[in-house]
Amino acid sequence: MTTLERRIRLAAILVILGLVVEGVSFLWSSPLAFFLFLIGACGLAAAGIAIYLASLITVGHGAAAAAGAAPPAAPAPPPGAPEGPPAVTPRP
Amino acid sequence: MPSWPFLLVLIALTVAELVNLAVTPGMTRGPGGRVFAFLVLFLIPGLVLSGGATAHLERSKTTKFCLSCHTMTPYGKSLAVDDKEFLAAQHYQNHRVPHDHACYTCHTDYAMFGDVKSKLRGLRHVLAYYSGSSPDTVKLYSPYKNRECLHCHAGSRSFEESPGHQDPQTPLDAIEEGTVSCLEGGCHDVAHGVDELADVGFWRPALKELPRE
Numbered sequence: 514m515t516t517l518e519r520r521i522r523l524a525a526i527l528v529i530l531g532l533v534v535e536g537v538s539f540l541w542s543s544p545l546a547f548f549l550f551l552i553g554a555c556g557l558a559a560a561g562i563a564i565y566l567a568s569l570i571t572v573g574h575g576a577a578a579a580a581g582a583a584p585p586a587a588p589a590p591p592p593g594a595p596e597g598p599p600a601v602t603p604r605p
Numbered sequence: 606m607p608s609w610p611f612l613l614v615l616i617a618l619t620v621a622e623l624v625n626l627a628v629t630p631g632m633t634r635g636p637g638g639r640v641f642a643f644l645v646l647f648l649i650p651g652l653v654l655s656g657g658a659t660a661h662l663e664r665s666k667t668t669k670f671c672l673s674c675h676t677m678t679p680y681g682k683s684l685a686v687d688d689k690e691f692l693a694a695q696h697y698q699n700h701r702v703p704h705d706h707a708c709y710t711c712h713t714d715y716a717m718f719g720d721v722k723s724k725l726r727g728l729r730h731v732l733a734y735y736s737g738s739s740p741d742t743v744k745l746y747s748p749y750k751n752r753e754c755l756h757c758h759a760g761s762r763s764f765e766e767s768p769g770h771q772d773p774q775t776p777l778d779a780i781e782e783g784t785v786s787c788l789e790g791g792c793h794d795v796a797h798g799v800d801e802l803a804d805v806g807f808w809r810p811a812l813k814e815l816p817r818e
Contacts, residue, residue, distance in 0.1 A: 514630065514631070518631055519630070521626065521642060524646055525624075525645075525646060528623055528646060528650050529623045529624065529627070531650070532620050532623075532653060533620065535612075535653065535654065535657045536612075536616045536617075539609045539613060539657075539660070542664050542669055542670050543673040544727060544730070546661070547661050547665055547724075548731055550657055550658070550661050551661075551728075554654070555654055555658075561646065561650070562646065562647055562650060565642070565646040565647060
């Protein structure tokens with residue numbers, strides 16, 4: 514699992530918890546229910562959304578793939594070939 | 606019709622999709638999966654939260670919500686007083702204010718952001734209530750404004766033709782400008798009269814209808 518996927522999972526869990534708390538807050542009509550919605554539901558869901566958006570910016574799928582799996586090895590140079598880039602002959 | 610049952614259905618559907626995403630986050634590798642993740646992690650939760658905020662704001666306008674705090678119980682009882690001098694009772698019992706929004710109809714400034722200000726104050730009240738620092742007597746933040754009476758009464762024939770309102774000492778212009786107060790001008794000075802509840806009778810049908818007694 515890549516870094517991005519781990520963060521998406523975390524974001525999904527936080528948003529799930531936020532939405533469940535929101536659903537629970539509808540069960541009764543009182544100032545405490547309003548508090549529960551504002552602090553519990555909005556806080557959890559906003560944290561999940563923020564983690565998701567931040568991971569899109571900071572990780573990205575390409576970087577995530579690089580972080581999750583080792584990059585393919587470069588092809589080995591043929592025997593006897595000079596190391597480094599080929600010399601460039603300057604023009605007169 | 607309240608919007609929260611619809612929101613509950615939307616929450617259930619979104620949670621089901623989010624569980625799917627949490628179990629198999631690898632689905633976001635493809636372009637379709639990325640769009641799906643954007644929908645269920647950002648767009649739909651944002652809509653559900655804003656819908657929830659609206660639903661809670663609407664609920665907080667109900668009489669039941671206001672009377673859910675014990676501090677407000679005497680004010681709820683005052684709506685059932687059997688005395689024509691009691692202004693809140695007369696408005697409630699004669700359906701001049703809707704029964705399910707009785708408090709909110711008279712106690713919100715009808716200006717931009719009036720709702721938001723009231724809710725921010727309400728949060729402070731909840732903190733004070735549960736921390737045990739709420740005062741025994743509830744007071745308004747500012748003197749009751751005529752504007753909240755005139756929101757309904759201005760322009761109505763019974764209001765303008767009332768003998769009291771044609772009295773030269775209380776001209777309509779002065780009432781509308783707020784230089785003569787409806788409640789403190791000596792005319793309608795018993796609004797809830799919670800200090801007098803022990804000495805008055807109650808109108809039974811209203812007592813039954815009150816959400817909290």
